[in-house]
Amino acid sequence: MRRPLFAANWKMNLWVRDVAGYLQGLESRVASMGKSIREDYDVVLAPPATHLTTLLESRRNPNIEISAQNSGTALAGAFTGENSPAVLMEMGVRWVILGHSERRHVFGETEEILEKRLDAALEAGLEVIYCVGEKIEARRAGDTMKVVESQLAALRHLTPGEWSRVVVAYEPVWAIGTGETATPEQAQEAHQFIRSWISEHRAADLAEQVRILYGGSANAGNSKSLMAQKDVDGLLVGSASLDAEKFADLIKNGLG
Numbered sequence: 001m002r003r004p005l006f007a008a009n010w011k012m013n014l015w016v017r018d019v020a021g022y023l024q025g026l027e028s029r030v031a032s033m034g035k036s037i038r039e040d041y042d043v044v045l046a047p048p049a050t051h052l053t054t055l056l057e058s059r060r061n062p063n064i065e066i067s068a069q070n071s072g073t074a075l076a077g078a079f080t081g082e083n084s085p086a087v088l089m090e091m092g093v094r095w096v097i098l099g100h101s102e103r104r105h106v107f108g109e110t111e112e113i114l115e116k117r118l119d120a121a122l123e124a125g126l127e128v129i130y131c132v133g134e135k136i137e138a139r140r141a142g143d144t145m146k147v148v149e150s151q152l153a154a155l156r157h158l159t160p161g162e163w164s165r166v167v168v169a170y171e172p173v174w175a176i177g178t179g180e181t182a183t184p185e186q187a188q189e190a191h192q193f194i195r196s197w198i199s200e201h202r203a204a205d206l207a208e209q210v211r212i213l214y215g216g217s218a219n220a221g222n223s224k225s226l227m228a229q230k231d232v233d234g235l236l237v238g239s240a241s242l243d244a245e246k247f248a249d250l251i252k253n254g255l256g
């Protein structure tokens with residue numbers, strides 16, 4: 001019922017000149033999988049903003065969707081260094097990742113800023129991958145769900161229509177880029193918590209429809225066991241998405 005979604009977060013990696021080869025590699029590998037993108041599963045590529053145009057122009061399979069890694073707090077205005085969500089839509093970008101742990105913890109983006117980014121992105125018509133996740137200290141202190149719940153607060157005011165364009169990504173900070181993946185059980189526990197939060201704050205039928213991705217050292221070796229969890233609907237992938245072959249293997253194993 002919830003279509004699996006695999007999202008590649010390139011972060012600030014790869015060259016523009018790598019884009020064509022990457023797409024060729026990914027497109028040919030997914031074409032040989034016997035399942036089709038959009039019908040059976042979704043693929044979203046989130047390159048740096050500098051690569052978006054090339055990716056949009058080089059893509060041969062339009063079912064592979066493109067995402068930005070961040071977007072502005074308003075549609076236009078005096079916001080030096082920001083990218084307008086409306087212009088991303090104009091370009092053909094359909095998604096944006098918001099609240100990634102690097103935005104929160106390296107660049108200090110607050111809940112207040114994130115809520116503005118979220119509202120502007122939804123107003124522009126983008127679909128949003130909204131990231132939440134605890135640091136290791138919080139997990140050790142048994143505060144994982146408390147942290148996740150406080151981060152989910154930015155989604156409290158969304159209408160059911162807006163929720164249909166939001167995907168939540170649970171990314172424990174201690175698992176991002178560390179090679180230490182959450183166990184499938186740890187992922188499931190957090191995902192189930194997020195789904196029940198949506199059910200409590202919105203509605204049970206809506207909670208059943210919202211996709212919840214896991215992120216944090218996901219790779220071709222663990223995608224199957226993570227995806228086997230009831231509430232894990234997809235993966236948000238950093239390092240293992242930088243190589244088209246590895247990312248395609250992750251998708252293949254994840255789809256089982």
Ligand code: PGA
Pocket residue numbers: 009171175176177178179215216217218236237238239240
């Ligand atoms: P990782 O990154 O797969 O390299 O851990 C995931 C992410 O930051 O989205």
